[in-house]
Amino acid sequence: MISRICQNPNGGKEFKTIPSRIKTGKGKYCSKQCGGLMKRIRIKRICQNCGDKFEVVPSRIKKGGGKFCSKQCYSLAQKKKVKRICKKCGEEFEVKFSVVKKGQGNFCSISCGLSGENSSFWKGGISYEPYCVLFNRGFKERVREFWGRKCGISGITEKENGRKLDVHHVNYDKQSCCNTNIPLFIPLSKKYHKKTNGNRNYWEEMLTNYIMIWFNGECYLPKEDLK
Numbered sequence: 001m002i003s004r005i006c007q008n009p010n011g012g013k014e015f016k017t018i019p020s021r022i023k024t025g026k027g028k029y030c031s032k033q034c035g036g037l038m039k040r041i042r043i044k045r046i047c048q049n050c051g052d053k054f055e056v057v058p059s060r061i062k063k064g065g066g067k068f069c070s071k072q073c074y075s076l077a078q079k080k081k082v083k084r085i086c087k088k089c090g091e092e093f094e095v096k097f098s099v100v101k102k103g104q105g106n107f108c109s110i111s112c113g114l115s116g117e118n119s120s121f122w123k124g125g126i127s128y129e130p131y132c133v134l135f136n137r138g139f140k141e142r143v144r145e146f147w148g149r150k151c152g153i154s155g156i157t158e159k160e161n162g163r164k165l166d167v168h169h170v171n172y173d174k175q176s177c178c179n180t181n182i183p184l185f186i187p188l189s190k191k192y193h194k195k196t197n198g199n200r201n202y203w204e205e206m207l208t209n210y211i212m213i214w215f216n217g218e219c220y221l222p223k224e225d226l227k
Helices: 019-023 032-040 058-062 071-079 097-101 137-146 190-195 200-214
Strands: 002-005 014-017 043-046 053-056 081-085 092-096 166-169 185-188
Touching: 043 058, 053 058, 071 097, 081 097, 092 097, 137 166, 137 185, 166 190, 185 190, 185 200
Parallel strands: none
Antiparallel strands: 002 014, 043 053, 081 092, 166 185
16 A cells, blocks of 8 residues: 555545556546545636636646637637748748747748758758749739739639738749849749649649740739839
8 A cells, every 4th residue: 555645635645545546647536525526626717718717727727728718719829820930931821829839830831841861852952042033022912913913823813812912933043033034933822832843844844835925924023013
């Protein structure tokens, strides 16, 4: 037998129990009566969604719960979105609060988040190469405006996309606009921007032909056209 102290805050009585009960997480109370009292104890909390006061059993708090007064408030909190700045491209975007709370939500898209040697898209370090300085927020807006603020492949609007459309480098050249290569860009929804990270040869050929044939190589508005 092993000596223990009853965990009932109103008791604290010393008692003895067998080791096997302790090993299975039991043996915390000196009697069923004390164990029953603990189950009835409630702790006052403030709902993290609506701010209302509510009560919860200690065991739920110990397990990481007891933060919301109801399932409805929990569900609403998970859907709440907060504004963030992408650590890769500097674009502002929105992400669910629940994602940020997990320490995630640092990148606006898959393409910005997947970089480094552990990524399946690793290209010998080119993902760390800087973007052309002309590829800035103003330029991206001119691309989006040229395409009517719709995904160039699916036609999805920014409202349907849930955020501003990603501006994709058709030829995967981060120095487009700064070098002599033809600067080809297209706004894409989250779904299609993710797809263009795989099978790059296919997407580059298809989108290049699309812009060159149907738009005569034009893909963004000059600055003066936005005034």
